[in-house]
Amino acid sequence: xxxxxxxxxxxxxxxxxxxxxxxxxxxxxxxxxxxxxxxxxxxxxxxxxxxxxxxxxxxxxxxxxxxxxxxxxxxxxxxxxxxxxxxxxxxxxxxxxxxxxxxxxxxxxxxxxxx
Amino acid sequence: xxxxxxxxxxxxxxxxxxxxxxxxxxxxxxxxxxxxxxxxxxxxxxxxxxxxxxxxxxxxxxxxxxxxxxxxxxxxxxxxxxxxxxxxxxxxxxxxxxxxxxxxxxxxxxxx
Numbered sequence: 001x002x003x004x005x006x007x008x009x010x011x012x013x014x015x016x017x018x019x020x021x022x023x024x025x026x027x028x029x030x031x032x033x034x035x036x037x038x039x040x041x042x043x044x045x046x047x048x049x050x051x052x053x054x055x056x057x058x059x060x061x062x063x064x065x066x067x068x069x070x071x072x073x074x075x076x077x078x079x080x081x082x083x084x085x086x087x088x089x090x091x092x093x094x095x096x097x098x099x100x101x102x103x104x105x106x107x108x109x110x111x112x113x114x115x
Numbered sequence: 116x117x118x119x120x121x122x123x124x125x126x127x128x129x130x131x132x133x134x135x136x137x138x139x140x141x142x143x144x145x146x147x148x149x150x151x152x153x154x155x156x157x158x159x160x161x162x163x164x165x166x167x168x169x170x171x172x173x174x175x176x177x178x179x180x181x182x183x184x185x186x187x188x189x190x191x192x193x194x195x196x197x198x199x200x201x202x203x204x205x206x207x208x209x210x211x212x213x214x215x216x217x218x219x220x221x222x223x224x225x226x227x
Contacts, residue, residue, distance in 0.1 A: 004158075033214065042202060042217030043159065056213040090158050103149075104215065106158030 002026070004093050004107035012113045013081050021076045021110045025093030031055075032074040033104065034066055035090040043090055049074055050096075078112075086114045119203045124222040127193045135188040135221055137203030142183050147206045149215070150177065150188045152199040159202065159217075162188065198225045 005024045013019050025032050031050045035043035045058040049068035063079045072093075078085055088111050092104040120138040127133040139148065150162040163170055163177045165186075170177040176189040190197055202220040 031213075035215075035217075040219075042200075042219055043215075045214040045216065048213045050213075058214065092158075103161035103164065104159075106160065108156075108158050 004091055004105050006089075006091050006107040006110050008110055009108070010111045010113075012115060014115050015081055015083060017081050018077065018079045019081060019112060021078075021089050021091075021112070023074045023076070023091030023093075023107060025072050025074070025091075026105055029093035029095055029105070030072055031094045031096060032068055032072065033092045033094075034074070034076045035092065035106075036060070037088040037090060037109070038084075038086070046076070081114045083114050086112060088112075119205060119218055121201070121203050121218065121221045123219065124224065126224045126226065127190075128226050129195060130192050133190040133193045133197070133223065133225075135190075135201050135203075135223065136185065137187070138185045139203070139205055140184045142205055143207065145207055148177065148179060148183075148186050149204040149206050150175070151202045151204065151215070151217075152197075153202070153220070154196075154199045162201070164206070193223075193225045195225050195227060198223055 007022045033048040034046040037043040046060050047066045048056040052068045066076045068074045088109040090106050090109045092106045094104050147164050147166050149164040151159040152162050153159045163172055163175050165177045178187045200220040200222050202217050204215050
């Protein structure tokens with residue numbers, strides 16, 4: 001079975017541009033989360049979506065937005081890119097959201113470089 | 116969020132056991148203890164989790180202190196492939212359990 005897939009794997013943007021990152025969860029998983037990992041740090045939570053609704057949001061500016069589609073895939077959008085947005089963006093899926101305490105399955109990430 | 120404290124780095128030799136400690140003195144009664152690891156250039160990978168009792172799976176064992184204020188991830192025979200950053204994370208069962216709060220983790224180096 002395919003794991004969590006993310007695209008693109010690498011991309012380079014310039015300041016002020018916007019970017020769209022995509023994630024396909026494991027088949028049957030209805031919950032998708034997004035994390036940002038800057039170099040040398042652990043991943044930081046951005047969003048969680050479950051059944052197409054936002055269930056949680058981390059401490060990120062409104063330039064960051066996301067959505068989940070009927071097939072449970074998800075997009076993360078970042079507008080007005082800043083140099084500090086350069087990071088590895090990770091998507092994670094899980095079977096359930098509320099009261100679920102089991103494992104998350106992470107993709108390999110999309111590495112964004114902002115010049 | 117309840118915090119965890121881990122050593123920045125540890126070193127081990129191949130085929131020897133490794134004990135990775137984690138302190139979580141402010142853990143609440145409903146917090147699960149999760150461990151993830153991140154190999155170079157990959158996303159985090161689930162290792163194991165537990166609530167109160169010690170847990171074993173094919174990857175590792177999790178030993179939880181009786182007062183739950185600390186835990187230890189045990190790799191029984193380290194291999195070169197186990198070289199990674201290991202994260203100890205508390206995950207509640209309440210309203211905020213949708214997210215994982217990662218710290219900096221422990222960088223494990225395995226010597227051949």
